[in-house]
Amino acid sequence: MTATPRPDARPSPGWRAVRALIRRGLLRTCRRQLGNRALHLADGEEVRWLPEDIERFLVTLDHAAEEMREIAGLQGLPDAGSRLMVELAIYTVAADAALRHHGVETGCAHAVVADVGWDLYRRMLRLSSLPARFISRDPGRRLRWTIRALLVFPFRPVGAPGYAARVFRDGDDLKTHFTHCPPQTFARTAAARHADPELLEAFRQSWCLYDWPGADLIAGDGKRGHYRRPHTLSAGDPVCDMCWKAQSGEPTLSAGKARASRKGNV
Template identity: 60%
Template sequence: MSEHDDAIEKSGFHWRIMRWILWRFICNAAERVLIDRSLRNKTGGEIRWLQNDIDLFLSQVSTRTALLRPVAQLDALPNFGSRLMVELAIYTVAADRTLRDRDLDPQSARDALADIGWSVYRRQLALSSLPARLVTRDPGKRLRWSIRGLLVFPFRPVGAPGYAAEVFRKGEDIHTHFTHCPPQSFARRIADETGDPEALAGFANSWCKYDWPGADLIAADGHRGHYIRRQTLSAGDPVCDMCWAARAPRETSENNNEEGK
């Protein structure tokens, strides 16, 4: 075996480990969310899933994920961070379709998906922002340092087909204007190729709404309003014009624009 082949094999082995870790995170999050929440069926009745319902759901998600993964073209992505985020998007799209195929009200299914995703995202974001939150009490520094770290991994803007973004500061605020987002591109491709626009809607209802509470989590000053975005790629706009505001301007709802409501 050549050194190149050996490197590929080792990389594949490491990726399989990472994929297993992600799946365990997702399974744990799904069980936490679904065992405690009330769901609505298509006739408007409230139901609660039992453990066997959750086990069946996870089994179906795993099967659908395996079918979706080749479509994601992970090998074509330029770096590990992009592949990792698209891998998470595969699980999101698979879980979204699996929930919608069950006898659930569409909005109830979307809300359950968003809560599962938030459970995963919140824990990952809390871990990645922990050093900044331990070192300083200044919310602006916490945001800037954490976002800069995230722009190294996993959101490093290396250009399409990976992440592409313009990053700049205005005073204490940091701006990240993304013009290409691999997970969003994957969800859009699935929606277009399968004639299922709800695949992109489910993605937007989860991934595209996490940054508002995520910014407040990083800032950790007890206030809302540390994130502003007026455009988003998932809505067909040319950019996700993100602003991570050092000082929350006022107490606001979690989302401060029409797109995020």
């Protein structure tokens, strides 16, 4: 009897090149993050990993990513953007599993994964928002133009099993109500398959919390509060009802301190 091949057993040369670039950037970021922080272990000890410890973790990460990839169904996704995002989610979930395999306490593992992911996501946002930030000084236009570009790639709403979303304007604000998110679906599947809900929680504490600072970074006006999302798929809600707010109305930390200082001097 002939064995059924894995859905992702023979990726194209182009996809292998993309995967290699993702892996190289991720490993470099992991080395930097893990080499500059203390880790809390499950037994209560606090340690700093040596280079040899980090390399052992990276070997485990590669093995975990291969196992996760077997259940990801990458070749069944309808477009390159969905596949790219799921590939990144594979490493998110695999990194959390690998850290805990090496004795890192669960909360600390989630925090490391979130910091590694934010390092990569922040750089992606800076690049994708560069044209809008160069052309316009208006934070609303920067947000709308950048999000519209990201909705072409990689978050193009082509429908499940890819991204599914309703996109509309509300005055100067842009709203994106996602009802299907391939990375979230993968993380939920991985958590169920491995009977490990912490895999989904690691995804929620990283991917699902980036958009608040990400929106402020895109707006580039030094203020916070350019994003709102009352519900999220990773919490079991039927929608991620995102609102990208043109005007935040929230001052910078330094501005708030300055006002407090002026009041104290009256």
